[in-house]
Amino acid sequence: MxxxxxxxxxxxxxxxxxxxxxxxxxxxxxxxxxNPGSSMKDRMARNMIVAALKYGRIQPGEMIVESSSGNTVIGLALASIEFGLKFIAVVDNMQLRTKYPSCARWGLRSVMLKVDYGENEVAVIERQRMAAEIASEISGAIFMNQSDNAANAGGxxxxxxxxxxxxxxxxxxxxxxxxxxxxxxxxxxxxxxxxxxxxxxxxxxxxxxxxxxxxxxxxxxxxxxxxxxxxxxxxxxxxxxxxxxxxxxxxxxxxxxxxxxxxxxxxxxxxxxxxxxxxxxxxxxxxxxxxxxxxxxxxxxxxxxxxxxxxxxxxxxxxxxxxxxxxxxxxxxxxxxx
Missing domain, CATH: 3.40.50.1100 (Rossmann fold)
Structure with missing residues (x-):
């Protein structure tokens, strides 16, 4: 095939x-x-983008922003390429040496959250706040907000x-x-x-x-x-x-x-x-x-x-x-x- x-x-x-x-x-x-992004998160990441396009929340060429511990970022990066979208990922210290490096090879833009957290701590609240803030400052951009996105589970x-x-x-x-x-x-x-x-x-x-x-x-x-x-x-x-x-x-x-x-x-x-x-x-x-x-x-x-x-x-x-x-x-x- x-x-x-x-x-x-x-x-x-x-x-x-x-x-x-x-x-x-x-x-x-x-x-x-x-899966192509090496995790189950590829499924829900693509589904969130398909839903956003279907309901007019985003148009090809526009920007999506998301906070993630890594696997969702990879899935969104691949789906963004498919649908001609721009993508900014908000990441923290836990992703640097594990999942994020592969995303950089696809031309993904990222914002590294600099906070005083241990290597076994994740700055979820700060990441989400920054992702929402970035999306609000870019015309036509949306914050995917996977935690509250109904298309997430539907994926x-x-x-x-x-x-x-x-x-x-x-x-x-x-x-x-x-x-x-x-x-x-x-x-x-x-x-x-x-x-x-x-x-x-x-x-x-x-x-x-x-x-x-x-x-x-x-x-x-x-x-x-x-x-x-x-x-x-x-x-x-x-x-x-x-x-x-x-x-x-x-x-x-x-x-x-x-x-x-x-x-x-x-x-x-x-x-x-x-x-x-x-x-x-x-x-x-x-x-x-x-x-x-x-x-x-x-x-x-x-x-x-x-x-x-x-x-x-x-x-x-x-x-x-x-x-x-x-x-x-x-x-x-x-x-x-x-």
């Missing part, structure tokens, strides 16, 4: 089934890092259709939660096909989505940091369980998956997989359990896959490898579905 533009490669990502010791459960992972309709086609009934869906776009859009879609689908939302320890105490955390692109507000996109009514995972367990699981299965995943996906296995082990969820590989570990080789970096920050947890071995069966990847 021959395509005419990069965004034609969006979607239709494969599903991998990993082997479990629990005979009554199957673990399916949709490999969203195979995952195709993903739901793909999953149902690939594996059939979904009994449990596990997803990271931050702005709430993916878990809201996917949960509503899956429940149309199976109203009994159990929805599990995972946030980092330190995130405030489920009103737990806030503190800094290193997991990127997930959760809501202390001091920020929960986005209007998030629909709590579609979530059955809210769980937290530590940075150390998330990163250690990502490293385990790379060495055991050759599967490079980002830290938030590592955390989601750890909690999924824990919940399967406790018999809270079973049968067809599904989640997404949000983005690839290639963006984090200098951090979560760097032993020295982890030890300097006390982010190692080698004790969980035995538990992971107990959860996974001895065979290799069972199946890959296109």
């Amino acid at each position: 021959i395509f005419s533009k990069i965004t034609d490669l969006l979607g239709n990502t494969p599903v991998i089934q990993l082997p479990l010791t629990q005979a009554d459960s199957r673990l399916y992972i949709k490999v969203e890092k195979n 995952y309709a195709d993903l739901v259709r793909e999953i149902v086609h690939q594996i059939g009934r979904v009994d449990a869906w596990v997803d990271c939660v931050g702005t709430g776009d993916s878990i809201t859009g996917i949960a509503h879609g899956l429940k149309v096909h199976n109203p009994d689908t159990v929805i599990i939302a995972i946030e980092p320890e330190g995130s405030i989505v489920f009103s737990k105490p806030g503190k800094p955390y290193y997991q990127s692109g997930t959760g809501t940091p202390e001091g920020d507000t929960i986005g209007l996109v998030l629909d709590y009514s579609c979530i059955d369980y809210g769980e937290q995972v530590s940075d150390a367990y998330a990163f250690e699981t990502a490293r385990y998956l790379a060495q055991r299965f050759g599967l490079l995943v980002g830290g938030s996906t590592g955390g989601a997989i750890y909690k999924t296995l824990e919940l399967i082990g406790k018999r809270i969820i079973k049968d067809n359990v599904t989640l997404v590989l949000v983005d690839g570990g290639e963006k984090y080789l200098h951090t979560i896959f760097n032993e020295e970096w982890l030890k300097e920050r006390d982010l190692t947890a080698p004790e969980i490898w035995d538990q992971l071995d107990n959860w996974f069966a001895s065979s290799t990847i069972l199946e890959c579905k296109s």
